Amino acid sequence: MERLGTVAVVGVGLIGGSIGMALRAGGLAREVVGVGRDMTRLDEARDLGAIDRGTVDLASGVSDAEVVVICTPVGRVAEDVRRAAELAPRSALVTDAGSTKRSIVEAVEKTPRAARMFVAAHPMAGSERSGAAHARADLYRDRVCILTPSATTPRAMVDRARAFWSALGCRIVEMGPAEHDEVVAFTSHLPHALAASLASAVPADWLPLAAGAFRDGTRVAGADTELWTAIFRENRGPLMNAVGKLQDRLSALKYALMTDDEESIRRWWDDARARRALFEARQPPGPNA
Template sequence: MGTVAVVGVGLIGGSIGMALRARGLAKEVVGVGRDLASLEVARERGAIDRATTDLARGVAEADVVVVCTPVGRVAEDVRRAADSAPPEALVTDAGSTKRAIVEAVEKSPRAAGMFVAAHPLAGSERSGAAFARADLYRDRVCVLTPTTRTPPGRLRRARTFWSGLGCRIVEMGPAEHDEVVAFTSHLPHALAAALAGAVPADWHPLAAGAFRDCTRVAGADTELWTAIFRENRGPLMNAVGKLQDRLAALKYALMNDDEEAIRRWWSDARSRRASFEAQQPPSV
């Protein structure tokens, strides 16, 4: 893939760099960031070959640019990268929301002609290049959200790039993506944080596996998830409403001591969980 510039070398960007280098897919991986100390961590971990805090310089010779900055900055960083990268370069991203990013990028004709929006569904409650892994994307879904303005050649290259990291490719529109991940990703994070916040700290000695598993992602970065919630607030509000309806049904069944309603409520959830498990690849 020639030279790949990773803009934002944290967990996501660092894992992209490690996967590229482990699989021998890039001639050089350039890390672009704001903090040289953090970039040095990425270099020591083997995520990048060299580092710079100058975005224009970092992407100047790139064949592929991957923007992995927080969602509120992605569109601007994509536009800046497109302005400085060679005109034939592919620019893609790893943002957890898509509609607002795509709409903002497509206001720039040059950026629109180089950009393919992407969301690799992989991550961790931990952050930073220190926790990056070369296998983070193996057998994970990466959603591409092309529009009518996406050049077919760039889309083909984006498929090749993300599948080269081990991803399974799914394509859908940006708005549909945001609606789906509001339920499948953003709502679970909100629920984990709500549960963690509802249990008093002095009760933690009595909390065991269920509490640990259900609240794991509540340990994720606050600023990251604040930005994601704001960026996708409409679909997330809808998802929260559906969850409230689901909890209200349980509350009503409990109020009436309705054994059969409680059983149906749980059995429906159990069958949906089984369906989810059956669709997961063996390595996930």
């Protein structure tokens, strides 16, 4: 990717801050502008090296941008995309980092100018921690970024989005918005739901006896409540399906325990062990996220 001029990052938390750090560390943009609601936090993001300058005025932040990246909560993404597309140059690429895609793409498609400029994206990287203080330049290195263009998204814009996210270190996968939401319901949203369920299932006075399995299995339960409430609501249909499949697996174990079926318990565990090994074998070297 040729060096960009101005890149505007709307929402400079962990995700947006890491985008800014990656751009600045790689010399990929002349200027990274952070757009947010709180100037104090934007100043902190600048001091951390996530942005070159910050503003609470969206029009000022995107007026000269070649690329605008929307990193706000999923419930706000579509409206922020439409507003940014209206205020940015017509030639700008607008992309996002939202964890759901179907409702965002459908909403943006209702505004022709925004639809021509927007390529929906979901970089599969993050942390249970939030805020620019936890951002890092290598967050996206060797992570998958899923692009979900619609049937009407200009191919030239998709190519620009591929180049942008690739420059941050991502491996690019394309799929439809609905397929994306079904996949991440199982691979991302369900594990978060399971971690939260496990964390709340253990009585508080037994926690001093919990060890590594509890710690590892509940790590992402420490993530932001409002963030995950919004994600679960946005993707509730696919997530309900995923929860049902998990309940089926737990019911199979419960029945095997009830009947003291040693062979069924063994097969139940071996199936999971083999799937975990397949996951490990397919993971590239790189930072944990």
